[in-house]
Amino acid sequence: MMASIRSCISAILLGVHVPTALGATHAAANLLVSHYNGNLYSLSFTQSGATGQLAVKQTVKAGGSMPSWLTLDSDSGNLWVTDESTYGSPVLTQLQVASDGTMKVTGTMKSNGGEVHSALYGGSDGKGFIATAEYDPSSISTWKLPVGSSNAQSLQKLTFTMSGKGPVASRQDKPHPHSVFPDPTGKYLLSPDLGADLIRIFSIDASSGKLTACTAANTGGGDGPRHGAFWAPKAGSTDGAMLYIVNELGNSVSAWKVSYPSGGCLALTKTQTVSAYPSGKSAPSGSKSAEVHVAGNFVYAVNRNDKSFGSTSDSVATYSIEPASGAIVFVEATNAYTYYPRTFQINKAGDLVAFGGQTSSTVAIVQRNVTSGRLGAQIANLLVGTRGSAGNEDGLSAVIWDE
Numbered sequence: 001m002m003a004s005i006r007s008c009i010s011a012i013l014l015g016v017h018v019p020t021a022l023g024a025t026h027a028a029a030n031l032l033v034s035h036y037n038g039n040l041y042s043l044s045f046t047q048s049g050a051t052g053q054l055a056v057k058q059t060v061k062a063g064g065s066m067p068s069w070l071t072l073d074s075d076s077g078n079l080w081v082t083d084e085s086t087y088g089s090p091v092l093t094q095l096q097v098a099s100d101g102t103m104k105v106t107g108t109m110k111s112n113g114g115e116v117h118s119a120l121y122g123g124s125d126g127k128g129f130i131a132t133a134e135y136d137p138s139s140i141s142t143w144k145l146p147v148g149s150s151n152a153q154s155l156q157k158l159t160f161t162m163s164g165k166g167p168v169a170s171r172q173d174k175p176h177p178h179s180v181f182p183d184p185t186g187k188y189l190l191s192p193d194l195g196a197d198l199i200r201i202f203s204i205d206a207s208s209g210k211l212t213a214c215t216a217a218n219t220g221g222g223d224g225p226r227h228g229a230f231w232a233p234k235a236g237s238t239d240g241a242m243l244y245i246v247n248e249l250g251n252s253v254s255a256w257k258v259s260y261p262s263g264g265c266l267a268l269t270k271t272q273t274v275s276a277y278p279s280g281k282s283a284p285s286g287s288k289s290a291e292v293h294v295a296g297n298f299v300y301a302v303n304r305n306d307k308s309f310g311s312t313s314d315s316v317a318t319y320s321i322e323p324a325s326g327a328i329v330f331v332e333a334t335n336a337y338t339y340y341p342r343t344f345q346i347n348k349a350g351d352l353v354a355f356g357g358q359t360s361s362t363v364a365i366v367q368r369n370v371t372s373g374r375l376g377a378q379i380a381n382l383l384v385g386t387r388g389s390a391g392n393e394d395g396l397s398a399v400i401w402d403e
């Protein structure tokens with residue numbers, strides 16, 4: 001909200017909000033970045049037609065020793081940062097993002113460690129609590145917001161176990177919840193578990209923030225589900241709703257039909273699993289799909305370390321969604337202009353995509369055609385912080401638009 005108001009104001013002041021053949025020209029936008037080096041960065045982005053510029057506006061040492069993910073409430077400007085470290089004193093950090101994109105820490109508390117992702121849920125507005133996925137500790141923790149007292153305890157820490165290893169034994173040694181996100185009704189919290197080949201489902205008690213386990217959905221063996229994104233044919237309705245899950249180990253996207261049986265929990269039925277690579281091409285050894293997003297009737301999934309466009313340029317897969325069925329069709333693989341793209345986000349206008357390369361430690365801004373869904377040219381690229389090394393937990397961890 002704040003960001004869209006301020007973009008409008010700056011566009012009016014600069015008088016450059018003129019649609020061009022390549023899409024609307026943006027006067028300015030801000031992005032936020034987390035880096036495993038222990039820093040957060042505020043970036044400014046300016047665009048003029050088909051060219052753009054990124055610059056680091058602010059560097060803040062915050063988010064613990066391994067800042068891993070960013071969750072922004074654009075209405076309030078509150079930002080939460082998870083810390084992946086499992087040693088020392090891992091923390092959950094809350095910051096306030098000012099209208100110029102600069103950040104200030106407003107609260108830090110001890111976390112349970114190993115956090116790789118977070119989501120707001122519950123309360124009267126869906127923002128009363130935060131849930132965190134803890135990859136190595138095999139757990140999900142929940143916290144009441146705001147982050148204030150440094151010694152606050154988690155409301156719940158749900159730790160999962162497995163009776164044996166999964167089909168990909170090296171990665172599926174134990175449960176590894178990789179993300180958490182609420183469903184479109186705000187009544188359920190979902191968590192793809194890479195280690196257990198499950199999509200865990202919890203019902204939410206909005207006032208207490210308490211999670212209660214429902215029956216989880218089983219993915220294909222060895223899929224290693226990581227992240228998910230919901231879609232529905234009609235905004236504001238769950239009729240025909242689908243969930244698209246990116247499978248890190250399977251290098252694919254699965255489509256799941258979402259239903260709400262009366263008297264039960266949210267239920268998922270898998271309808272499809274489609275490769276994250278064009279037909280005839282299999283995932284190169286050592287590649288791993290990472291994140292999935294939906295915009296309009298399109299799904300996007302990024303692949304890390306597939307080197308489809310050069311030794312340090314990985315691919316992004318575009319799928320179209322058939323509105324009547326929610327089925328997905330692979331459209332094309334295009335350049336994500338980053339190496340090890342762990343993170344990406346499409347802006348609200350839908351005409352720009354920010355890719356974050358973990359190992360390249362770069363942010364790339366790429367054009368998107370809102371009508372065809374196709375991704376186009378890179379219009380800006382910036383090295384942020386120190387470059388990472390292939391296969392290690394270093395480099396850039398997340399990038400989001402501040403809007």
Ligand SMILES: *[C@@H]1O[C@H](CO)[C@@H](O)[C@H](O)[C@H]1NC(C)=O
Binds near residue numbers: 021022023370371
């Ligand atoms: C965007 O896609 C539409 C539909 O395919 C096409 O007509 C239009 O020319 C494209 N715009 C640009 C700028 O490429």
